[in-house]
Amino acid sequence: MAVAVPSVPVALTGTKQSPVEPTTPRKRPTKEELLKTHNTHIKKQETAPNAPRPVKQPILSEAYPASTKSIRDVEIIPLSDLQVQSHHRGKGIIVKVISPPFLGAGAVSVVEDEFGNADKLAIYNQNDSSILSGVPEGCIVAVKEPYYIHNGTEDDYMICVDHPSDVILLRFTDPIIPESLRLGPLLKAAEDWKNAGDTAFLERDFPTAVFCYSEALEATDNEALKPSLYTKRAGTNLVLGRYDSAKADSLASRTGAATDWKAYYNAGRAAYGLCEYGECKEFLERALELNQTNSGIRKEYDRCLARLREEETGEYDFPASVTKLNPQNVHLDLGSFTRNTRIDKSPHHGRGIFATRDIKPGEIVLVEKAALMPNQYEPSRASAALYALTVRQLLDNPSLSKSILKLYSGEMNYERSGLEGTIVDGVPIVDVFVVEGLRLKNCFSAPLTTVEDTKPSSPAGRQAKGLWVHVSNMNHACVPNTMRSFMGDMLISRATRHIKEGEEIFQQYVPVKSLPDTRNAQYKDGWGFECNCTLCSGERKSSEAALAKRKELSAAVEKLCNKKVPGREIIPDAAIRSVDRLAKQLEEAHEEEIYAKLPRLTLIYSSNWLVGAHRGRKNWAKMARAGRQVLRNFGFAVPADENAEWNPLDIFLVATDHATLMTIHVVTALRRLAEAYGNLGKKDLAAKCIEAAEFGYMLVTGFKNDLSALDM
Numbered sequence: 001m002a003v004a005v006p007s008v009p010v011a012l013t014g015t016k017q018s019p020v021e022p023t024t025p026r027k028r029p030t031k032e033e034l035l036k037t038h039n040t041h042i043k044k045q046e047t048a049p050n051a052p053r054p055v056k057q058p059i060l061s062e063a064y065p066a067s068t069k070s071i072r073d074v075e076i077i078p079l080s081d082l083q084v085q086s087h088h089r090g091k092g093i094i095v096k097v098i099s100p101p102f103l104g105a106g107a108v109s110v111v112e113d114e115f116g117n118a119d120k121l122a123i124y125n126q127n128d129s130s131i132l133s134g135v136p137e138g139c140i141v142a143v144k145e146p147y148y149i150h151n152g153t154e155d156d157y158m159i160c161v162d163h164p165s166d167v168i169l170l171r172f173t174d175p176i177i178p179e180s181l182r183l184g185p186l187l188k189a190a191e192d193w194k195n196a197g198d199t200a201f202l203e204r205d206f207p208t209a210v211f212c213y214s215e216a217l218e219a220t221d222n223e224a225l226k227p228s229l230y231t232k233r234a235g236t237n238l239v240l241g242r243y244d245s246a247k248a249d250s251l252a253s254r255t256g257a258a259t260d261w262k263a264y265y266n267a268g269r270a271a272y273g274l275c276e277y278g279e280c281k282e283f284l285e286r287a288l289e290l291n292q293t294n295s296g297i298r299k300e301y302d303r304c305l306a307r308l309r310e311e312e313t314g315e316y317d318f319p320a321s322v323t324k325l326n327p328q329n330v331h332l333d334l335g336s337f338t339r340n341t342r343i344d345k346s347p348h349h350g351r352g353i354f355a356t357r358d359i360k361p362g363e364i365v366l367v368e369k370a371a372l373m374p375n376q377y378e379p380s381r382a383s384a385a386l387y388a389l390t391v392r393q394l395l396d397n398p399s400l401s402k403s404i405l406k407l408y409s410g411e412m413n414y415e416r417s418g419l420e421g422t423i424v425d426g427v428p429i430v431d432v433f434v435v436e437g438l439r440l441k442n443c444f445s446a447p448l449t450t451v452e453d454t455k456p457s458s459p460a461g462r463q464a465k466g467l468w469v470h471v472s473n474m475n476h477a478c479v480p481n482t483m484r485s486f487m488g489d490m491l492i493s494r495a496t497r498h499i500k501e502g503e504e505i506f507q508q509y510v511p512v513k514s515l516p517d518t519r520n521a522q523y524k525d526g527w528g529f530e531c532n533c534t535l536c537s538g539e540r541k542s543s544e545a546a547l548a549k550r551k552e553l554s555a556a557v558e559k560l561c562n563k564k565v566p567g568r569e570i571i572p573d574a575a576i577r578s579v580d581r582l583a584k585q586l587e588e589a590h591e592e593e594i595y596a597k598l599p600r601l602t603l604i605y606s607s608n609w610l611v612g613a614h615r616g617r618k619n620w621a622k623m624a625r626a627g628r629q630v631l632r633n634f635g636f637a638v639p640a641d642e643n644a645e646w647n648p649l650d651i652f653l654v655a656t657d658h659a660t661l662m663t664i665h666v667v668t669a670l671r672r673l674a675e676a677y678g679n680l681g682k683k684d685l686a687a688k689c690i691e692a693a694e695f696g697y698m699l700v701t702g703f704k705n706d707l708s709a710l711d712m
């Protein structure tokens with residue numbers, strides 16, 4: 001029996017593509033059968049009308065391309081010709097929706113063609129700015145190159161629309177609609193459509209309002225009526241965040257009179273929404289020329305100048321901005337600063353980011369506002385939310401396609417058409433599998449703020465996912481020259497060492513695992529590459545036997561360390577000696593000629609443990625020695641002679657050929673060193689360690705923050 005809900009699991013799943021040949025359905029349910037089952041599901045839905053809608057996220061191994069054809073260039077076929085498990089390339093269907101939708105991950109409706117054949121249509125990935133997210137009963141839609149699937153249970157089939165641009169809402173007067181489906185215009189006069197639009201607007205049904213204003217514009221030849229219709233549609237599109245259309249409508253609403261200030265003002269707001277601040281400034285200046293006294297324009301203009309200043313100078317008031325953040329609003333009103341960098345061909349892979357000038361350690365390399373970052377910190381929902389937002393934005397603001405669709409989307413199981421983003425039948429082509437591919441390859445997880453995230457009391461794992469288009473061009477290195485941090489939707493990248501003009505800029509994609517084969521397996525799996533940074537290529541020179549030895553010893557020493565946890569208990573001398581002994585053997589398993597200037601990542605765990613163990617026993621000299629080892633194990637140049645004159649800040653500031661890795665553990669180690677030196681009476685050195693820790697904490701968190709956050 002047919003059921004009206006998709007039986008595929010709706011959350012985070014894709015459409016199952018069976019390898020079987022297309023077949024004719026064994027039995028197609030009748031229209032009456034379809035409607036009866038559908039209505040029982042609708043009734044059930046009415047009991048929980050406001051349940052959140054899950055997202056159907058694609059599975060790349062089941063990918064198929066979006067249609068790039070116009071509905072006018074395909075052969076229109078009857079529903080009875082649909083073959084199960086077939087994509088019907090070169091074909092299309094035109095159907096009338098004859099039921100209200102069942103709203104789950106998609107909108108499932110019963111549809112009928114001109115011959116009276118009925119079937120189920122499931123439309124996914126339409127967003128709430130589109131009428132098609134809730135396909136109204138009575139509307140006429142065209143599906144290009146429809147994908148027809150068996151839906152799990154016997155004799156249950158449906159047309160499954162994954163790519164949002166594969167379905168088109170047809171205007172009632174469209175000549176492509178077959179005679180028998182044609183209703184004629186529901187309303188005839190432009191004035192009636194305008195009134196219907198106003199009513200929909202007041203009811204906050206903005207997609208319907210846009211539809212009605214569009215019909216009104218089509219229905220009128222009265223040039224005097226058009227500007228107000230464009231203004232209304234522009235305002236509605238602004239509310240919907242459809243800035244491309246809002247800008248076009250605002251400009252179309254101009255009449256040449258002084259009242260055009262409103263058109264320029266709205267166009268400016270739309271350009272601001274697209275982060276096109278240069279263009280925004282021009283529009284607002286035109287608005288100000290026509291209306292100098294309007295405080296609203298002036299306010300927007302000042303806001304725009306502030307963004308342009310940030311883009312130009314890279315000067316931000318980070319401490320003030322951070323106070324504006326809260327979990328309900330993570331989008332900061334700030335511009336991006338990317339002038340220190342340019343995108344160019346990289347010897348490592350495709351494009352990379354390069355310095356346009358010398359950059360000193362600690363300086364800002366770039367600051368970028370996320371092009372896309374949903375306010376969703378729930379780990380199980382963050383990926384789906386980013387995917388859904390990306391689809392929405394590409395549909396709503398096709399101009400974003402230029403930058404977003406250029407990003408690397410990984411290997412696909414079909415050749416990308418290159419037409420993604422192009423407008424066909426009034427809709428930009430959005431290929432959801434390409435979107436998912438580029439999400440996977442380019443997105444970052446971001447805590448609400450990195451400084452909060454470093455607090456020991458901060459709950460683990462609460463990260464949103466976002467897309468930073470410029471930074472997406474940056475390649476990975478395990479020992480990179482920059483470090484990124486987050487403040488809401490702003491990504492801050494600072495130099496961790498001296499960077500020369502023209503040098504490629506790298507970041508770590510994920511925290512680096514200590515064993516080279518484990519971390520490279522992770523890169524291969526997630527991003528399809530093998531890392532050739534100084535650390536990886538250096539460690540590859542080490543013998544298989546030495547690697548095996550390090551693996552064995554690091555596992556053994558970690559196991560030993562985990563038996564007793566410093567801080568929770570005072571560690572007995574005998575346990576310290578055992579860890580020391582194993583750590584020494586592990587140290588000896590690092591070939592000096594290979595590791596002299598490289599981090600020894602497998603030793604970090606035990607050296608950190610030793611710092612804690614000696615601290616518990618107030619053995620300050622040994623604690624200081626272990627603290628220095630931690631820094632050395634992260635690759636920093638620390639003088640071998642314990643009594644040598646030393647400024648710990650130099651580990652960051654003095655240019656060296658050491659490969660280093662910066663993490664919050666370096667900051668902690670410097671604080672511990674300060675404590676040990678303080679207790680040894682070396683007050684100056686202790687103060688210098690704190691200065692270095694503060695510098696390190698700035699690298700980690702993006703701006704100067706109080707180290708006491710680390711005790712919270």
Ligand SMILES: C[S@@+](CC[C@H](N)C(=O)[O-])C[C@H]1O[C@@H](n2cnc3c(N)ncnc32)[C@H](O)[C@@H]1O
Pocket residue numbers: 346348349350351352407408441442472473474475476477526527528529530531532533
């Ligand atoms: C976010 S993109 C970085 C920009 C990319 N190079 C491009 O051309 O668009 C991530 C992809 O870059 C490549 N990549 C990044 N770091 C790399 C490295 N160190 N070596 C080789 N390929 C790398 C991988 O293919 C990865 O999936």
